[in-house]
Amino acid sequence: MNKQTEAFLLDTGAADGGAPATADFSGRDLAAHIAAEAPPQIGVSRPHESAHLHVAGTATYTDDIPELAGTLHAALGMSARAHARIRSIALDKVRAAPGVVAVLTAKDIPGVNDCGPIIHDDPILASDTVQFVGQPIFVVVASSHDAARRAARLAAIDYEDLPPILSPQAAHEAGSYVLPPMHLERGQPREHLGKAAHRDKGHIRLGGQEQFYLEGQIAYAVPKENDGMHVWCSTQHPTEMQHAVAHVLGWQVHQVLVECRRMGGGFGGKESQSALFACCAALAAWKLMCPVKLRPDRDDDMMITGKRHDFVFDYEVGHDPQGRIEAVAVEMVSRAGFSADLSGPVMTRAICHFDNAYWLPHVQIDGYCGKTNTQSNTAFRGFGGPQGAFAMEYILDNIARTVGRDALDVRRDNLYGKTERNVTPYGQTVEDNVIHELLDQLEASSDYRARREATRAFNAASPVLKKGIAITPVKFGISFNVAHFNQAGALVHVYNDGSVLVNHGGTEMGQGLNTKVAMVVAHELGIRLERVRVTATDTSKVANTSATAASTGTDLNGKAAQDAARQIRERLAAFAARQAGVDPSTVRFGDDLVVAGELRLRFDELARQAYVARVQLWSDGFYATPKLHWDQSKLQGRPFYYYAYGAACSEVLVDTLTGEFRLLRADVLHDVGRSLNPAIDIGQVEGGFIQGMGWLTTEELWWNKDGKLMTHAPSTYKIPTVNDCPEVFNVRLFENRNAEDSIHRSKAVGEPPLLLPFSVFFAIRDAVASLGGYRINPPLDAPATAEAILNAADAVRQAAA
Template sequence: MQLVKTLHPPKVKKSSKPIDRGIRNIDSYTHLRGESLYVDDVNVREGTLHAVVFDSNCAHGKIKNIDYSKALDLTGVVSILTSKDVPGENQIGGIFPDEPLFAEGEVHYWGQPMALIVAETKTIAKKARRLIVAEYEELPVITTAKQAKEKGSFISAPRSFNLGDVDGTFAECDYIFEGESFSNGQEHLYIEAQGAYAEPLENGNIRIVSSTQGPTAVQKTTAQVLGLPMHKIEIDVTRLGGGFGGKEDQATPWAVMAALAAQHLNQSVKLILDRHDDLRMTGKRHPYNSTYKIGLSKDLKILAYEVELLQNAGAAADLSPAIAERTLFHATNSYYVPNVKSTVYSCKTNLPPNTAFRGFGGPQGMFVIESAIAQAASELGVLPSAIQEANLLEENQEFSYGQVATKVEAKNSWMSAKEKFQLEQAREKIYEFNSNSPVAKKGLAVMPITFGISFTNTQMNHARALVHIYQDGSIGISTAAVEMGQGVNTKLLQIAADIFSVNGRKVKIESTNTTRVANTSPSAASSTADLNGKALVMACENLLNRLKTIVAQEYKVDEKEVALKDEWVYVAGQKTDITWEQLIFKAMALRVALTENAHYATPIIHFDKSKEKGHPFAYHVYGTAIVTATVDCLRGTYEFDSVKIVHDYGKSMNPGIDLGQVEGALIQGIGWMTLEEIAYAENGRLLSNALSTYKVPDIYSVPKEVEVLPLETDGNDMAILKSKAVGEPPLMYGIGAYFAIQNAMKAFNPNYKMKFHAPMTPEKVLLGLYNQ
């Protein structure tokens, strides 16, 4: 069948490169060459001013007086803005309105913003900051969650998830163990510090380039503070130099401050935090103090588990209540426990408001139950893996929050890792090594993970996509997805290129912009690719169907017989002489819409907070890691010989990117569990305020061998193209590093009583090795 050519499209250059289905990260080239653009790379308007934040050097106190006179007299200082200059509400709190943009009357943490210095250069603004003198009437300081609970200082009411009869079941348990654990905070240490550039436009509009994971949150809060409607504020994000949750909520104040200054001065303003300012003023992963009680039967089944978790929220809510909730969701990790009582308190302290961090409270909850299992195993004289394996989640078992587990891969991943990595042989080799090595000892730990995918706040699980097909056949895509190194732009490009069957070079992923795609959820909860990708699929398929209709009508065939393949039109399986570009030309001539806007909302999920029951997750990600460590028992130092993982990718749409996410999350998790120790003085001042006092994993800290095998599975239809979320779940594999070290210590000192106080720094190892 030949098409009768009634139209005469322009000549176009054909793509010589075949469709690349296994595309590499599209940012790799510009990253390597240093050409990728971030906030600090924006071409600024002539006369742009620079801002520096003046913050509190008192953790809790009444503001008696602040003298700005010397700073204002400094040549080059244009203005100093305080709460008195806010035309709208001096409030940036998201969940609760408990966080002022600038302190008023009192300060509640060391590093709390009090004013914004705007000057001709950043150097002048920083010099002016040193000239400001603040006087305080100091008040009592709370730095730990335990202190906060004792004083009744809370962000919100406690929450509890319950299943079965915990109290009654403990009376029937053969073994009961009780203990406590502590997991410290963690600094995000994104490569690109917090920052924003605000530019006043005509008619009172303001455009902000922000380093944020949540453009809509920045837009909404800026409008609130400036006393403007949201449509007057435009937020644009090209990419972030890392986020890890630290820019989900805490990117907002800096953007708001820059916009406030731009509004007041009618000039563009740039505010980029220095690393030390960022470390001092921003919140971290939440530290948790926890107590637990675990009951087992003689056959090592966990019959009952009770846990109380004290979350150190800091001085304001930020995202702490939502993070506390996620801790409850993952309090039993990969295990089925028929009787559970888990309670979390969000404790208010005088630290910077702690915030989202990869895992969003889940890792803290998982660490506690793994500690409980480790203690039980130690006291019973069995391997922790014996208890772990005996209690792995199975199909149709119920989580403590009411969701029934389906398509469960917990045992599949465990048994795959056990077999493929020859777990028993590995144990025998370690036993042989330890028997012949008086100084160095090896330890092994197995770490299973089960992590739910979705925002636990149901209403946040939605996204939109806007797609333009241009006259020459090129394609522009806008979504709410923020690229921050996780490769989401590449996956979005893959989706469009696959649906239209065009070369990826024809597809452009636009910056994330609130004018093009509005009212969106942040790029967080490992849901960015799922939500935005599903919306993009809908938009692209709607456009594709329109294009197929054109061909079907001309050929007088059913639309089902029309297909696009490698930029050519096929009818009834036969290649026509219509190229992709010619098809688009036809659509234009026939006045067919080549723009589509689609909205996706995750189905099925729901959660009733009044009952603490529901079905909050679209699906779960599973996996198992086997971690082996060697401890130098003279020095207390350690290294990781290997981490071997079987991970549930589903049907990965980009194995290269997904592998990178697993490896990166693993190392970040190991860092949290071993090296990264947040320290505050009793007066609330951050002590680990530089990379000389806060250690992160470097090339020498990375395991000598990291092997990641994909779990053989059918995937899940709720995931984009059955490719499961991969951002957060692998971080929890790092918890295994903590227990591998402890097991090596126990091999050296049989009298060592296991402790569960993370991170396991070399200092703690050395003390534990010789503890009698």
């Protein structure tokens, strides 16, 4: 309890739960005190529940779990060809290598050789045909990690090469897709394109991104009695791993237990892609009846796993002289890779975010998931939303330069309205629009207008170094775009000493989910946060869970945990009310205290008494997001429960002779509703901004002519570092209250901030445009690497000459 409450109870003689010393004291006085003085458990900044463990190096990740006696280690033998038939595989040298215990191929799989999350087109181990460089073909099991890896390199595989498709453009030209194309149309786009006063068309290239989690993929499988398997796995989707392992072994789901205490980052890369590693570890453990750990080297991890989908866009747009869009048509082609994985939902979300924050009266969107002989691309923070929204921002940036207006003014003129011009192309009405007020605040706090003039003045006097500035808004839909995934369960146990244990279906990957859920439970029970402990995600405790993805972790699991805690609180309130002879609705909980009429108890004492009275002190909770409906065949409905909004202003300095740039200042204002934990939310916004900046500026994936990913290690793939952060980085949370009944009216914060650094890219483009007097649209590709900036600068200089 806090010092004020302790002093209050000492003054009244009730610190030990006994009778008050003063005659005029009543339970109502303490109840009023609780309401006025009890420290809040939500809406305040609290440290991450594992922060002290992270700092001390004592947080347990999957590779830190003490290995059981007899544990063996696995490594994967991978394809050296992008597309080929396997004529023969000679594994004798592999089997004879030091420390090797077994070598497993597809023939050793007793169940289904597939780990595709939606469509069954993703073999765990290739058998007849390989479809990308790095595709696993066999598993080596040895006495040590190094022995397994060394042995895996000794295989002799004879290939018959087949023609590979290595780019989304080539896939589109060949009509090679992993899924049928998607089409969305509203109004008469072709007719209005023909009638528009101004018409433009263009081509946009947007690169992919490696998740680059700090903790790589890993699985540790241990056989259990009576045909059971316990798998510790670094995964965002324990239930899917449970299903995948059951299928590969030909078992029922209840025979498999998947557990994950925490991940060292996921970002979508551990939603479906962890299945291959879990299945291979479990297969080896079943075959050899001993514990097996599979931890790929970072290079192997990057060669095997999928990334963010890169996109190419071809568009046509018609607009009026002020830059207001009248009609737009866009063709999106993504690099899906060799299998479907999550490419369908990613394309759906890209289509549903093409509008970003803007009203599009007549629109046509065609989406194609190109099948290529590269890694099967997968989920990544934003899940297609950033790709779709980026294309619209690029189009508007072009329009602004074409009509000679400030890009912010053109963006403002195209924003969704409050009560009109507020229906999306996919049929959802935007009911919670706060982007106008948010932009007003950011424009003022960032001093955008004056700084824009200052950049122009600087550029006029500086022939080589050029400054650029841009503001971009974000509207991001929150929910899975498959309605039945929007559900969650939780268990809450109150022990008879008043301590509380929580288990839920979400996974902790550093984003603070467990911290927020614990805060929700503490608030609901009126106890201090220190009383609450959240345990590892475990498929034997909460079943049939959804992935921790789509920014829904706190929305879903927080609500489920709240539901469970509320049931327990109501039972305790009813018990206390019977003891005091009062109505249960008058019982008050707060600051580890419970007041029922004249009855005053510490929470732990009430829990002990309730246990003795045989009151149930545990409960399950469940939550299903309301209002959602979606017709995938028509791409119409309400796929999102609500929208999160944000905007960022970025100023950059570009060296037009080297292509290097520096982010000088970033001002961010982001909407998280009523924040559950401002410190964690601000950290998520900051991290999302820098990660998104890396995607758009430095992180370049490159495959050579043979289809081999050449940027497959930290030495060749450049993520942003602390040196890339701006010296001035102002991040604030927009004061708002979710219009929908989310958990305490908060909003999701995981994915939306990744779109904020669009402002960095378009500030770079603004700087390069200065080379042509701001009249020429720079053909700048993303990522805007030094090479890409130089190419764009040369193109502008030539056009201006």
